Amino acid sequence: MNAAGRSLAGALSRDRYSRRVALLRLLLPALGVALLLLVAAWPRLRPLIESVGLRFPAIDLRAARELTMVDPRYSGLDRRNRPYTVTAAVARQIPDRNDLLALKRPKAHMMMAHGDPVVITAASGMYQSQAQLLDLSGGVDLLRRDGTHFQTSTAHVNFADNTADGHDRVVGHGPQGDVTGQGFRIRDKGNTVIFTGTSTLFLRGGKPTRPAPMPPALPPALARTAAAIEAAAVPRPEEKPRSPDSPVGGTDPR
Numbered sequence: 001m002n003a004a005g006r007s008l009a010g011a012l013s014r015d016r017y018s019r020r021v022a023l024l025r026l027l028l029p030a031l032g033v034a035l036l037l038l039v040a041a042w043p044r045l046r047p048l049i050e051s052v053g054l055r056f057p058a059i060d061l062r063a064a065r066e067l068t069m070v071d072p073r074y075s076g077l078d079r080r081n082r083p084y085t086v087t088a089a090v091a092r093q094i095p096d097r098n099d100l101l102a103l104k105r106p107k108a109h110m111m112m113a114h115g116d117p118v119v120i121t122a123a124s125g126m127y128q129s130q131a132q133l134l135d136l137s138g139g140v141d142l143l144r145r146d147g148t149h150f151q152t153s154t155a156h157v158n159f160a161d162n163t164a165d166g167h168d169r170v171v172g173h174g175p176q177g178d179v180t181g182q183g184f185r186i187r188d189k190g191n192t193v194i195f196t197g198t199s200t201l202f203l204r205g206g207k208p209t210r211p212a213p214m215p216p217a218l219p220p221a222l223a224r225t226a227a228a229i230e231a232a233a234v235p236r237p238e239e240k241p242r243s244p245d246s247p248v249g250g251t252d253p254r
Contacts, residue, residue, distance in 0.1 A: 067093040072101075076132060076159060082111040084159050086127055086134060099130040108134060110162055112191070116145045120157065120164075132159040140166070148174035152184070163187060170195065177203040 038045075072091040076084055088103035106125040110118045123138030134157040142150040142164075153168040164186040172179040182197025195201075 069093075072103075074127065074129060076129075078132075078162050079160055080162075082162065084111065084162075085109045088125070091127075099128055101127045101129070103127055106134070106136065108136075108157060108159075110157075110159070112162065119143045120155065122155070133157070134159065144174075146175060148172065150184070167196075177201060 069091045070089070072088055074086040078084060085108070086103075087107050087109075089105040090103070092102045092104075094100040094102060103125040104123075106122055106127070108120040110120070112118055120136065120140065120142050122136035122140045125134055125136045127134050136155045136157065137153065140152050140155045142148075142152075142155075150170055150172045152166045152170040155164055155166045157164045165184070167183045170181050170184045179195060179199065179201045181195030181199035183195070185194040185196065186192070187194065
């Protein structure tokens with residue numbers, strides 16, 4: 001390409017750039033005016049848009065500030081290095097409380113001192129991860145490996161020392177019997193369960209006691225000999241003392 005051609009191409013390029021700049025100078029102010037008019041007219045346009053079935057999704061600012069987790073799992077160790085886990089269907093972090101979680105359908109797995117696992121479930125709960133505390137509510141169920149099943153409305157679980165408390169009515173069923181109480185306390189690493197308030201206990205599984213059998217009867221000859229010995233051993237009644245005025249012979253001299 002010669003010099004004349006290059007000069008013509010440069011002129012065309014500058015011309016296109018100038019026209020583009022001029023177009024933008026017209027569009028940008030027009031776009032700004034259109035946005036201002038839309039903002040001013042929005043209160044009147046929104047009812048019209050909603051009347052024809054167009055709805056804009058509402059933004060839940062609370063959900064934006066809260067952290068929600070699906071199928072969470074929390075694990076830890078108690079003071080004796082026994083493991084425990086807390087799972088749930090949904091966990092929601094409480095605003096401004098990094099260690100406090102609201103749980104939906106929580107399930108806790110604990111290990112007792114004798115090595116048997118305990119499973120606790122509920123409808124909802126609040127878990128404090130740093131303090132290792134779990135507050136359960138709504139249909140609390142406690143299950144043990146031996147078949148023992150406790151039911152209550154609320155419970156407070158301390159994973160640090162494997163203890164639990166409840167102040168609502170509790171009903172328990174197990175291999176050894178049934179129990180009801182106005183509250184409960186689990187102590188001694190799960191080996192001791194204390195039922196508070198008015199409590200009732202029904203034990204089952206024991207064998208009924210039978211009356212002691214009667215001793216065998218004695219042979220007839222031995223029975224007669226024993227009767228004779230018993231009759232001879234019976235003391236005779238003492239005679240009445242005589243009056244001083246009565247004679248020695250016991251007869252009246254007249």
